[in-house]
Amino acid sequence: MQEPRILQVRTQILKKNDELARSMREQFLQAGVFVSNWVSSPGSGKTTLLLETLTHLRNIGQRVAAIVGDLETDNDAQRLAQSGAPVRQIMTHGCCHLEANMVEEQLHNWSLSDFDYLFVENVGNLVCPTSWDLGESLRVALLSVTEGEDKPLKYPGLFNTSDVAVLTKIDLSGPCDFDRDRALENIQRVRPGMPVFELSAKSGEGLDRWFQFLIHQRSATMG
Amino acid sequence: MHELSIALKLVDLACEHASSCQEMQVDAVHIAVGALSHIHEPSLLSGFAIAREGTLVSEAELIIRQVPLVLACTDCERDFESSGIQDLRCPVCHGYSTQVRHGNELDLEFLSLRPRQDENISIGSVSNPARI
Ligand SMILES: [Zn+2]
Numbered sequence: 641m642q643e644p645r646i647l648q649v650r651t652q653i654l655k656k657n658d659e660l661a662r663s664m665r666e667q668f669l670q671a672g673v674f675v676s677n678w679v680s681s682p683g684s685g686k687t688t689l690l691l692e693t694l695t696h697l698r699n700i701g702q703r704v705a706a707i708v709g710d711l712e713t714d715n716d717a718q719r720l721a722q723s724g725a726p727v728r729q730i731m732t733h734g735c736c737h738l739e740a741n742m743v744e745e746q747l748h749n750w751s752l753s754d755f756d757y758l759f760v761e762n763v764g765n766l767v768c769p770t771s772w773d774l775g776e777s778l779r780v781a782l783l784s785v786t787e788g789e790d791k792p793l794k795y796p797g798l799f800n801t802s803d804v805a806v807l808t809k810i811d812l813s814g815p816c817d818f819d820r821d822r823a824l825e826n827i828q829r830v831r832p833g834m835p836v837f838e839l840s841a842k843s844g845e846g847l848d849r850w851f852q853f854l855i856h857q858r859s860a861t862m863g
Numbered sequence: 864m865h866e867l868s869i870a871l872k873l874v875d876l877a878c879e880h881a882s883s884c885q886e887m888q889v890d891a892v893h894i895a896v897g898a899l900s901h902i903h904e905p906s907l908l909s910g911f912a913i914a915r916e917g918t919l920v921s922e923a924e925l926i927i928r929q930v931p932l933v934l935a936c937t938d939c940e941r942d943f944e945s946s947g948i949q950d951l952r953c954p955v956c957h958g959y960s961t962q963v964r965h966g967n968e969l970d971l972e973f974l975s976l977r978p979r980q981d982e983n984i985s986i987g988s989v990s991n992p993a994r995i
Contacts, residue, residue: 644890644975649880653873653894653969737865768865770901771969793949797901800951800963829950832959 657772661740664775671752674858675760677738677774679798680782681791682764685808687716688841689782689850690761694723696851697757706759707746709738716761726750737768740775757858766795777861784809786816789823796830804835806850811840866903869969870910876971878919887976889923897968898932898948923974932966 652658668675680686690706697704708717709730717729728746730738743760752758760776762769781802783791786809792799799805805827813820820838827834837853839846877892892911896902904927911925932945936953937960945951945966953961 644977645887647880647884647974647976649876649971649973651876651971653869653876653971655876656872735868737868739868767901771865771869796948796951797899800899800948828959829952830948832952832961 654771654773657740660744661773661775664740664744665777668752668758668775668777669862671755672862673752673755673758674778674854674861675758675774675776676778676780676854677760677762677769677776678780678782679762679766679769679802680764680784681766681787684764684782684784684787685841686761686764686782687719689806689808689839690759691720691723692841692847693851693854694720694725694759696847697854698724702756702855703754704757704759705750705755706761707743708761709742709763711736711763720761732763736763736765737772738762738774739772743774757854766791766798770797770801778857779803780806782806782808783823785813785818785820785823788816789819789826792823792826792830799827799831799834802831802834804837804853805831807836807838809840809842810838810845811843866906867910867913869902870907870914873911873971874914874918874920877923877974880971881919881974881976884976885919886979888979889920889974889976891924891926891975892920893926893928893972893975895928895930895968895970895972897930897966898945899963899966900969902969920974928972930965930968933964934961935964936961 678686694704694706705726706720707728707730708720709732710716711732711734714729717727720727730742730746760774779802781798785807824836827836837846837850839850881889908925915921915923932948933942934945934951935942936958938958939953939955942964943954951961952959
């Protein structure tokens with residue numbers, strides 16, 4: 641037997657996705673559209689908060705749009721369309737995450753400079769979306785109090801690949817026996833220094849701070 | 864799971880490189896997987912077994928090098944190997960000023976090749992036609 645030969649490669653496996661995402665990010669920045677990628681488990685209240693966010697930003701004169709990833713249905717897209725914002729749907733047919741090229745396909749015939757904000761609602765999943773850059777400037781990890789304070793330790797990847805955490809449904813903290821201090825500490829353990837927003841789309845508590853944060857992030861990103 | 868998608872990308876990338884020396888057979892595909900890359904190894908191995916079918920790396924074994932999590936604390940000005948991915952604070956000062964030095968890797972490192980024994984072996988297509 642001959643000795644095996646080594647062919648050095650040293651390349652990221654997701655290089656093509658990462659390169660596409662990088663060029664999309666540049667395109668977004670040039671067009672002045674601030675893109676965020678929202679990641680959470682199903683049932684975290686992501687669609688509800690996104691609907692509130694789209695509606696509020698539209699009411700204050702911002703131009704917003706959304707792209708929704710969903711396994712099989714267009715329920716979320718239909719709900720978001722109630723805001724009056726243009727919404728596009730990616731049906732992933734079982735694929736548990738969005739990839740950059742799936743988002744890129746949705747951009748056709750949209751003039752990006754017509755938007756100030758583009759929201760990408762990822763497929764509801766705590767693990768799979770973490771590896772895939774979609775060209776966003778902000779990745780948002782959402783956790784509802786009904787999921788329990790240990791979730792950050794069980795799914796550290798969701799948090800340590802995100803830029804900001806949002807604790808949703810805080811109106812249910814009491815009934816759920818949610819240990820807020822533990823939850824905040826767990827988030828800081830898996831993602832030291834992470835900004836956290838606590839809010840309820842139902843009661844409206846904390847929403848203003850959240851909207852302000854997005855507006856501030858957009859201006860900081862666009863320079 | 865996302866491991867199948869990653870396995871398909873890996874096979875594409877490995878075939879791209881292997882196609883430059885088709886007189887060789889790919890025995891093994893060596894990758895580095897960081898502790899923070901959120902890969903479930905058994906799923907990646909079974910995903911790879913599916914993804915390699917009918918490609919230039921159909922005979923190849925997947926060999927995974929695990930990369931531990933290494934953090935740098937800017938306050939302590941030192942690097943530390945972290946005890947686990949559930950705690951990214953500095954293990955010494957317990958501060959939040961840490962950065963990930965290693966642990967995010969998800970890299971194709973190298974291929975090991977050997978000359979084909981049987982000259983009659985036909986050379987497979989570069990990429991797998993069955994894509995999801
Ligand atoms: Zn330290």
